[in-house]
Amino acid sequence: MPTVLQLSDVSFVRDGNTILDSVTWKVDSDERWVILGPNGAGKTTLLQIAAALVHPSSGKAEVLGDRLGTVDLFELRPRIGFASSAMAKRIPAHEKVIDVVMTAAYSVTGRWNESYEDIDLRRAQRVLAEWRLDHLAERTFGHLSDGEQKRVQIARAVMTDPELLLLDEPAASLDLGAREELLQLLGGYASAPDSPGIVMVTHHVEEIPLGFDSALLIADGGIVAAGPIAEVVTSQNLSTTFGLPIELSESNGRYAARAV
Numbered sequence: 001m002p003t004v005l006q007l008s009d010v011s012f013v014r015d016g017n018t019i020l021d022s023v024t025w026k027v028d029s030d031e032r033w034v035i036l037g038p039n040g041a042g043k044t045t046l047l048q049i050a051a052a053l054v055h056p057s058s059g060k061a062e063v064l065g066d067r068l069g070t071v072d073l074f075e076l077r078p079r080i081g082f083a084s085s086a087m088a089k090r091i092p093a094h095e096k097v098i099d100v101v102m103t104a105a106y107s108v109t110g111r112w113n114e115s116y117e118d119i120d121l122r123r124a125q126r127v128l129a130e131w132r133l134d135h136l137a138e139r140t141f142g143h144l145s146d147g148e149q150k151r152v153q154i155a156r157a158v159m160t161d162p163e164l165l166l167l168d169e170p171a172a173s174l175d176l177g178a179r180e181e182l183l184q185l186l187g188g189y190a191s192a193p194d195s196p197g198i199v200m201v202t203h204h205v206e207e208i209p210l211g212f213d214s215a216l217l218i219a220d221g222g223i224v225a226a227g228p229i230a231e232v233v234t235s236q237n238l239s240t241t242f243g244l245p246i247e248l249s250e251s252n253g254r255y256a257a258r259a260v
């Protein structure tokens with residue numbers, strides 16, 4: 001399977017602070033990763049390197065086979081789907097949902113003068129249906145619920161058929177029903193044979209969707225453990241990562257954790 005992300009000894013330093021410290025990690029196109037770690041651990045920074053939005057201070061980062069620093073980012077970025085709350089803030093509140101998704105084909109937020117092809121419209125309609133948003137296609141983004149907005153962001157991220165899909169806390173701030181619906185959709189997408197390599201950042205083991213196979217635990221900018229979820233997501237590793245004794249339970253592939 002092709003490797004979609006390869007970080008070798010990657011560090012990221014800002015204002016004298018080491019935010020990522022010698023991270024070595026590889027994602028193959030058939031892998032679905034979840035990144036877990038406490039606030040400030042460096043998860044978003046790691047995702048931003050994977051999205052080719054920032055460069056490492058040292059070390060080597062290869063995204064979709066190209067080394068950052070040697071590749072045209074305007075050609076690379078459309079091949080990466082990225083959904084985060086920072087990206088969502090750039091979506092104009094008055095934008096229609098169908099346009100939020102369709103503009104992804106042109107790597108812009110906010111419909112302006114691009115001329116859209118029928119094929120883009122049909123694809124956007126199909127993606128909206130897949131993420132159970134078709135009934136909201138004509139609504140304005142700013143008037144959707146948090147759960148609906150999260151699903152629109154993901155629909156936008158998958159619109160271009162990315163080779164790498166990056167999701168930064170897609171279930172944050174959702175109520176129980178909206179979270180479970182999102183996890184079901186994510187799990188279905190992750191399990192489809194033609195889905196891309198996926199990396200999803202979360203704070204909670206409860207948000208690991210079925211269909212995800214690998215986990216990276218990060219604390220203080222360094223990897224605590226990385227590998228198959230069943231081996232990596234353990235009480236001991238979570239206790240080390242979050243810095244307090246944690247008891248983990250698992251039922252039918254879903255996880256729950258609490259302090260002991």
Ligand SMILES: Nc1ncnc2c1ncn2[C@@H]1O[C@H](COP(=O)(O)OP(=O)(O)OP(=O)(O)O)[C@@H](O)[C@H]1O
Nearest residue numbers: 014015017019037038039040041042043044045046
């Ligand atoms: N450009 C930057 N300049 C200075 N400090 C930064 C920069 N980007 C991130 N940091 C700091 O690096 C640390 C890691 O940030 P990052 O957002 O990657 O963590 P995170 O694990 O995603 O956190 P959270 O779970 O709270 O979202 C934080 O202490 C943050 O303040």
